[in-house]
Amino acid sequence: xxGTTTHTEGAPPRIVTVLVAAMGGEGGGVLADWLISAASAxxxxxxxxxxxxxxxRTGATNYYIEIYPVPAARLGSVRPVFSLTPNxxxxxxxxxxxxxxxxxxxxxGFVHPQRTTLVASTHREYAVVEKSAxxxxxxxGQRVIDAATTLAQxxxxxxxxxxxxxxxxxxxxxxxxxxxxxxxxxxSRETCEQAIRASGKAVEASLKGFAAGFDHVTGVAVAAPAGxxxxxxxxxxxxxxxxxxxxxxxxxxxxxxxxxxxxxxxxGELYMQRVESVLALEQPFGGDLPVTRETARYLALWMSYxxxxxxADLKTREERLQRVRDEVGARSxxxxxxxxxxxxxxxxxCSLLPPGASxxxxxxxxxxxxxxxxxxxxxxxxxxxxxxxxxxxxLRVIRRSSARYAAEQEMIKRWLDTVRRALAMSPRxxxxxxxCGNLVKGYGETSERGHRNLGAVLDDMQAAxxxxxxxxxxxxxxxxxxxxAREAALADPEGRTLARALGLPAPxxxxxxxxxxxxxxxx
Numbered sequence: 001x002x003g004t005t006t007h008t009e010g011a012p013p014r015i016v017t018v019l020v021a022a023m024g025g026e027g028g029g030v031l032a033d034w035l036i037s038a039a040s041a042x043x044x045x046x047x048x049x050x051x052x053x054x055x056x057r058t059g060a061t062n063y064y065i066e067i068y069p070v071p072a073a074r075l076g077s078v079r080p081v082f083s084l085t086p087n088x089x090x091x092x093x094x095x096x097x098x099x100x101x102x103x104x105x106x107x108x109g110f111v112h113p114q115r116t117t118l119v120a121s122t123h124r125e126y127a128v129v130e131k132s133a134x135x136x137x138x139x140x141g142q143r144v145i146d147a148a149t150t151l152a153q154x155x156x157x158x159x160x161x162x163x164x165x166x167x168x169x170x171x172x173x174x175x176x177x178x179x180x181x182x183x184x185x186x187x188s189r190e191t192c193e194q195a196i197r198a199s200g201k202a203v204e205a206s207l208k209g210f211a212a213g214f215d216h217v218t219g220v221a222v223a224a225p226a227g228x229x230x231x232x233x234x235x236x237x238x239x240x241x242x243x244x245x246x247x248x249x250x251x252x253x254x255x256x257x258x259x260x261x262x263x264x265x266x267x268g269e270l271y272m273q274r275v276e277s278v279l280a281l282e283q284p285f286g287g288d289l290p291v292t293r294e295t296a297r298y299l300a301l302w303m304s305y306x307x308x309x310x311x312a313d314l315k316t317r318e319e320r321l322q323r324v325r326d327e328v329g330a331r332s333x334x335x336x337x338x339x340x341x342x343x344x345x346x347x348x349x350c351s352l353l354p355p356g357a358s359x360x361x362x363x364x365x366x367x368x369x370x371x372x373x374x375x376x377x378x379x380x381x382x383x384x385x386x387x388x389x390x391x392x393x394x395l396r397v398i399r400r401s402s403a404r405y406a407a408e409q410e411m412i413k414r415w416l417d418t419v420r421r422a423l424a425m426s427p428r429x430x431x432x433x434x435x436c437g438n439l440v441k442g443y444g445e446t447s448e449r450g451h452r453n454l455g456a457v458l459d460d461m462q463a464a465x466x467x468x469x470x471x472x473x474x475x476x477x478x479x480x481x482x483x484x485a486r487e488a489a490l491a492d493p494e495g496r497t498l499a500r501a502l503g504l505p506a507p508x509x510x511x512x513x514x515x516x517x518x519x520x521x522x523x
Contacts, residue, residue, distance in 0.1 A: 016185065035185070036065065046065065049085070094110055106148060135490035175213060177213025177214035247293065263400075303412065305440075426479065436454055454489075488501035
């Protein structure tokens with residue numbers, strides 16, 4: 001018998017408690033219905049409640065189900081007393097559709113090492129606080145995995161979303177299969193499959209996902225095909241990449257691929273020239289070439305900066321459109337209505353103009369820039385909407401003459417010059433400066449702030465680099481100062497922490513206009 005239904009000889013069986021943590025659009029409610037349907041088919045008394053969560057990553061909801069694993073016909077007039085809410089440490093099976101949702105269940109104390117089976121997907125749907133962080137704000141998922149293996153009696157952790165996509169279904173079907181395969185719910189596989197059939201909702205796809213989850217947990221899953229989800233992209237076949245040292249080859253290869261895809265082969269050659277110029281200075285030091293690796297990483301990201309042209313290019317690619325169809329489950333030949341939400345403003349327009357025209361237009365319209373942000377809803381499933389994005393994409397041929405390109409290349413050159421000068425003195429100092437490439441990202445105000453912060457760090461290093469100091473302690477202090485400045489720049493968007501770290505005057509508060517809109521009287 002299942003561990004959740006065993007009981008002392010002569011004592012009544014224990015109520016099986018199930019807690020499902022799912023986010024909006026993942027079918028958590030349907031999964032709860034399947035569990036209720038399976039229990040009803042067995043004649044088991046069952047009760048279900050749900051508690052909606054706060055809308056963060058499309059809204060998290062807890063579904064709580066209690067099942068008494070004895071047919072009601074055998075109970076006579078006796079009925080079990082169910083609880084409306086789960087109690088910490090008193091849950092038999094916890095299922096979570098995402099890794100941090102599993103962490104939330106662990107933090108709430110619902111997973112007990114002597115009782116609870118944990119079934120959870122290891123993929124991530126990043127929270128707003130993670131995505132809005134200036135640096136890498138991602139939560140360390142390994143901590144959740146480590147806690148799960150310690151706090152749960154049994155744990156089944158794998159990427160259910162990838163398995164669902166591979167089988168053309170939704171994650172709740174894989175979760176249901178994994179729960180059944182774990183043996184923690186008191187239903188047979190056939191009963192669970194019949195519950196899916198009885199629902200009448202995408203039956204064949206749901207059964208396929210259920211089987212994939214069940215087989216994965218029971219150890220009979222088939223390995224993913226080559227090139228599927230999680231497959232590592234091949235290193236580009238390029239003579240200059242092949243000539244690089246092994247520690248650098250894969251990273252620089254993918255960087256070259258991204259930069260060439262962003263603009264053209266000539267732009268990729270410029271990327272390689274810049275990487276090789278740093279490599280030539282670091283190779284005599286030996287080792288794993290950390291300075292060149294980090295330079296190659298952030299240089300590729302920086303050289304493929306986001307602009308209107310890039311956004312239009314990515315939105316009109318065939319693989320992107322196919323991915324959208326796959327995510328929403330659209331069948332071949334089935335119409336799909338796709339609306340892109342864009343909000344171009346003065347910065348986006350000026351960034352495409354030549355430097356002189358851009359400066360003139362910014363000066364003329366700076367006082368009303370906030371009024372020029374126009375929200376656009378563009379239907380890319382129509383000829384007109386798709387043609388508009390294609391027209392923007394075609395502006396790639398004039399990107400090199402744009403003001404944004406000139407500004408980015410000027411700052412890239414300054415950053416690389418500082419890395420090379422520091423490398424001649426101290427690899428440690430050069431490494432910290434190379435990591436400062438992470439300060440520049442995004443577009444608009446975010447990009448301007450990154451340029452401003454990086455400029456302040458590089459200005460601070462000019463005095464240290466102007467004098468060829470060879471004292472090891474002084475160089476170590478300089479490296480620590482750069483690291484502290486970089487961390488300070490990523491600590492707050494106002495730049496006050498960075499100003500304190502570098503001993504600069506605190507920046508003036510930024511002015512944000514407040515618009516008061518009169519409410520129209522009701523008719």
